[in-house]
Amino acid sequence: MQDEQFTEIGPRTLVKGDIESNEVLAVFGQVEGKILSNSSVSIEEGGFVTSVIEAETIIVAGEFQGEAIAADQFEISAGGLVGSLDQDASIQAARIIIAGDFIGEATASEIIEIASTGRVLGTLNTPRLVMEDGALVDGDVLMDGLSKPEPVAQPTRTSRTTTQTQTRRGFTRKETTTKTGSGRTAVPVPIRKPARPVYEPEPVSEVIEQQETDDTEE
Amino acid sequence: MADASIFGPGTVVKGEINGEDRVFVRGKVVGTIDIDSAAVVEPSAFVKAKVSAKEVEISGTVEGHITGFSKVEILPGGRVVGNVKTARILISDGAVLKGLVDMDLGEG
Numbered sequence: 001m002q003d004e005q006f007t008e009i010g011p012r013t014l015v016k017g018d019i020e021s022n023e024v025l026a027v028f029g030q031v032e033g034k035i036l037s038n039s040s041v042s043i044e045e046g047g048f049v050t051s052v053i054e055a056e057t058i059i060v061a062g063e064f065q066g067e068a069i070a071a072d073q074f075e076i077s078a079g080g081l082v083g084s085l086d087q088d089a090s091i092q093a094a095r096i097i098i099a100g101d102f103i104g105e106a107t108a109s110e111i112i113e114i115a116s117t118g119r120v121l122g123t124l125n126t127p128r129l130v131m132e133d134g135a136l137v138d139g140d141v142l143m144d145g146l147s148k149p150e151p152v153a154q155p156t157r158t159s160r161t162t163t164q165t166q167t168r169r170g171f172t173r174k175e176t177t178t179k180t181g182s183g184r185t186a187v188p189v190p191i192r193k194p195a196r197p198v199y200e201p202e203p204v205s206e207v208i209e210q211q212e213t214d215d216t217e218e
Numbered sequence: 219m220a221d222a223s224i225f226g227p228g229t230v231v232k233g234e235i236n237g238e239d240r241v242f243v244r245g246k247v248v249g250t251i252d253i254d255s256a257a258v259v260e261p262s263a264f265v266k267a268k269v270s271a272k273e274v275e276i277s278g279t280v281e282g283h284i285t286g287f288s289k290v291e292i293l294p295g296g297r298v299v300g301n302v303k304t305a306r307i308l309i310s311d312g313a314v315l316k317g318l319v320d321m322d323l324g325e326g
Contacts, residue, residue, distance in 0.1 A: 005226055010222050010240075
């Protein structure tokens with residue numbers, strides 16, 4: 001009986017509606033609707049699923065359009081397509097592996113890996129990203145909070161040298177303390193040497209004196 | 219390998235199943251099964267649907283009207299609550315049928 005614990009939707013079968021499953025589900029045909037599974041869902045080559053998938057793991061070797069949430073892993077095999085130019089797909093998973101084509105927004109809580117055959121058009125949200133040589137990405141890559149970097153003290157043209165060094169020192173110290181836990185070495189902030197002499201405003205007293213002399217000349 | 223559709227015992231389908239593949243139901247289907255091939259309702263299956271297929275073979279439970287264009291077979295353990303419309307019908311000892319049987323397909 002154990003080998004019967006699976007569901008297969010044949011290549012010439014169309015299911016319209018909702019599927020709930022707690023066993024391995026392979027789609028060789030077409031599904032229009034919602035698939036809820038606490039096991040794995042695979043869309044095989046030639047298979048086509050639209051709408052929503054929620055499962056433990058999802059593998060797409062065929063085509064998927066819509067929204068997918070995988071508790072564990074979402075994989076687009078080589079030749080697989082997720083999303084289209086007309087309609088972005090949205091996928092969420094702990095780990096996302098892209099070896100096929102992906103159009104849309106992908107959010108991974110752990111890692112996104114893009115194989116050499118992978119192509120991405122859209123947005124990748126992930127704390128870690130691995131790309132093989134040959135992988136294509138056209139779009140945004142947002143890695144944690146780094147997508148919105150903390151405003152580094154911008155050396156404005158009138159800022160004084162003393163305040164600049166203070167803020168820089170504060171920034172680098174904060175980086176080293178926060179990043180030690182993640183095992184990632186803090187990227188040293190390149191401290192730009194003041195190549196040009198810092199603009200020094202003329203002493204206020206002189207300016208006032210000049211103005212006063214201008215007034216008196218009138 | 220996959221020239222058939224198999225709906226396993228841990229799967230519930232709510233909706234329509236259409237197509238040309240043979241369909242094996244081991245789980246639960248609520249809605250409609252309308253295929254051009256054979257529909258096999260296995261012992262573990264519960265089908266609450268209108269079933270329309272070329273051949274229908276039942277050893278599980280079907281609640282709903284059944285149309286088998288060439289044949290309907292109810293095997294031992296099979297349980298049907300609904301009308302059956304077919305050209306040929308086979309009912310085994312131990313099968314249950316509650317409903318009308320219509321073998322006059324010619325008049326639709």
